[in-house]
Amino acid sequence: MKFSANLGFLWADRPLPAAIRAAKAAGFDAVECHWPYAVPAAEVAAALAGTGLPMLGLNTRRGDVAAGENGLSALPGRSDEARAAIDEAIAYAQAVGAGNIHVMAGFASGEASRDCFVANLDYACRNAASHGITILIEPLNRYDAPGYFLTTTDQALQIMDAVGAPNLKLMFDCYHVQLMEGDLSHRLETLLRRIGHIQFASVPDRGAPDHGEVNFAHVFALVRALGWPEPLGAEYRPGGDTDGTLGWLKAMRQG
Numbered sequence: 690m691k692f693s694a695n696l697g698f699l700w701a702d703r704p705l706p707a708a709i710r711a712a713k714a715a716g717f718d719a720v721e722c723h724w725p726y727a728v729p730a731a732e733v734a735a736a737l738a739g740t741g742l743p744m745l746g747l748n749t750r751r752g753d754v755a756a757g758e759n760g761l762s763a764l765p766g767r768s769d770e771a772r773a774a775i776d777e778a779i780a781y782a783q784a785v786g787a788g789n790i791h792v793m794a795g796f797a798s799g800e801a802s803r804d805c806f807v808a809n810l811d812y813a814c815r816n817a818a819s820h821g822i823t824i825l826i827e828p829l830n831r832y833d834a835p836g837y838f839l840t841t842t843d844q845a846l847q848i849m850d851a852v853g854a855p856n857l858k859l860m861f862d863c864y865h866v867q868l869m870e871g872d873l874s875h876r877l878e879t880l881l882r883r884i885g886h887i888q889f890a891s892v893p894d895r896g897a898p899d900h901g902e903v904n905f906a907h908v909f910a911l912v913r914a915l916g917w918p919e920p921l922g923a924e925y926r927p928g929g930d931t932d933g934t935l936g937w938l939k940a941m942r943q944g
């Protein structure tokens with residue numbers, strides 16, 4: 690089983706290059722991040738080369754975070770900014786060798802937002818395709834992100850079908866899916882073909898995957914049995930020193 694450290698949460702107290710080195714030292718197989726844009730891509734690329742870890746993915750900018758924005762691509766009237774964020778993400782992903790970009794929808798609802806999201810995803814997929822980059826969309830749960838445009842896997846599939854691009858996939862975050870829909874095992878089995886990346890955290894507290902209402906030993910074994918070849922993304926809040934939360938990883942390595 691391979692695992693990716695999400696450096697938006699794990700070792701988030703360290704500069705990104707140091708966090709990449711910490712993930713390597715802890716035994717992760719890959720890393721992924723949220724919004725790396727404050728760090729020059731060359732510094733991230735050098736840390737990746739030094740550790741040999743791949744960067745799996747990153748997110749598009751959220752917009753005006755201080756004003757509470759959480760993505761731009763489903764906001765009618767904001768497509769110029771949304772597409773600039775997509776262009777920026779593609780350039781950064783290319784520079785660090787990341788294969789996935791999560792295009793963030795934002796707080797929105799209704800038909801105009803849906804059409805706007807579909808059009809911006811079409812733009813993202815067309816521009817990412819020539820670089821071999823996959824575009825991801827991720828349903829977020831209503832407790833952490835109330836009012837976010839994309840909340841369920843069914844809605845994500847409808848959007849993906851409307852865009853119709855082969856390089857548009859679902860970010861299946863077990864944490865969000867469990868909170869919104871449950872039935873993780875059946876959903877993983879039936880959606881696997883449409884999934885581009887899998888993430889996890891305990892539910893409901895978004896901690897390490899060694900407690901809470903989801904049995905991750907079962908989920909990991911299922912994903913392995915389904916033949917999923919990619920590292921699974923550990924996207925949990927360590928609530929302190931990350932190294933002190935990695936008992937689950939050591940147990941997986943021993944088992």
Ligand SMILES: O=C(O)C(=O)[C@H](O)CO
Pocket residue numbers: 723748791827829862865888924
């Ligand atoms: O919140 C999540 O689960 C994510 O994966 C996003 O990348 C950050 O909003």
Ligand SMILES: [Mg+2]
Pocket residue numbers: 827862888924
């Ligand atoms: Mg996630």
